[in-house]
Structures are given as structure tokens and as C-alpha cells.
Amino acid sequence: MKYLCICHYDRAKFAACRPEDFEAVGAVCAPRDQELQATGQVDLIGSFVEETGYATLRAHDDGEWSVERGPYAGGPEPWGAFFIVDADSLDQAVKIASLHPGAHLGAYFGGGIEVRPCNFFWTPGG
Template structure:
């Protein structure tokens, strides 16, 4: 089964960090990412642009309305996502726990939300 893992962060806490502290935190990520990739269970991984680059689509009066910003207002924002393959919930937790947001960045609100995927299809050419 595949699982969508959403990596969250708290933008205000992240912005309040000193540049050296940010660098110290993010410099630990490549080794954690490599550990996750080594499992062979990582399907895809990506970071997302900040909320200032996001836009949302909503149906309004029978038409699609485009608005700037994320779909929902929240203290924590999704900063990235990854999809893993795991046999069950316990294995999904074990594999997702290798991601940096599961073990680092407590001070900036890093965390991961895991959703089982009921249907998954890759677009040809990807």
C-alpha cells in the first residue's frame, strides 16, 4: 500500500530562527533523506514553494475561482511531501520516521501527517 506523507512546519517559528541555526538544522537533512531513499520504499519526494507562491481553486457560482495563498489558513503549513510504499501502518510509521521532519526541527514545528492512498496512478512519462 502507498502512503502520502505531508511534512509540516511552522513558518513564524522558522522565520524567527537565526541564519546559523537554520543552516545547522537543514545541513542534517541530506543524511536523513539518504537513509529514507536507501529503504527502496520511497516512491516520490518533493519540497513545496512557500505560501506566498501558492494559489487555490474553488468552485463559485458554477465557475472555477482562483485565489492567492494556500487553500486553508493554518498555523502549520505543508512544506513538502513524499509517498512511500509500506505493507501496513506500522511499516509506514517506521519508514516515514526516517524523514528529517520526523526527528529534527522540533523548535520549528516540523512533523509528518500520514495518509493511506486508496488509488495511485502515475502519469505516463513521469
């Protein structure tokens, strides 16, 4: 089964980071990313731009839609990154997700990783 893993961060903590904090974050990320990828169970990894670059399509009762700038839902811990895990169970997906740097950067970014099972997953041509 595929699992969508969504990395959240705390805006205030992120904004308070100094240049030396980002250097320390880089030292944490590289080995964690290697360990995560070495599982062979990660299909895709990505990160998001700032929320000001988002667009939301809203469906209307008449079958039409409209576009609004910004995220669909805002909150104190926006999404910063995502990845897809292929695992046999939620517990295994959580174990794999725990290798991601986002699970180890609480001192700098707060947040955490949400793991969502996907009951449908399709890739074009795959």
C-alpha cells in the same frame, strides 16, 4: 499501498531560525535523506514554495470554478514538504516516514509529518 506523507512546520519557529540554525539543519538532513532513500520505498520527494506562491481553484455549484491566490486552508503549521511511500501498512509507512528529516527537526521548525493512506494512486504511463 501508497501513503502521502506531508511535512508541517511552525511558522514562528521557522522565522526565528538564524543562519547557524540552518547550517545545523543541513547537518541533520543529509544523513536522514540518505537513510530514507535507502529504504527503496520512497517514490517521490518534494518541497513547497512559500504560501504566497499558491493558487486555489474553487468549484462552484454551476460547474464553473474560480481561482484565488493562497492556500486552500491556512493554519499555524503549513505544509513544507511531501513524499510518497510505498508500504504494506500504516505502521510500516510511519516507520519509513520517521526517517525523514522533518521528524527530527522539532527544535528548529516544530511541526511533524502527517501520513495519509491513498486509496487511489495513478502515474501517467505507469
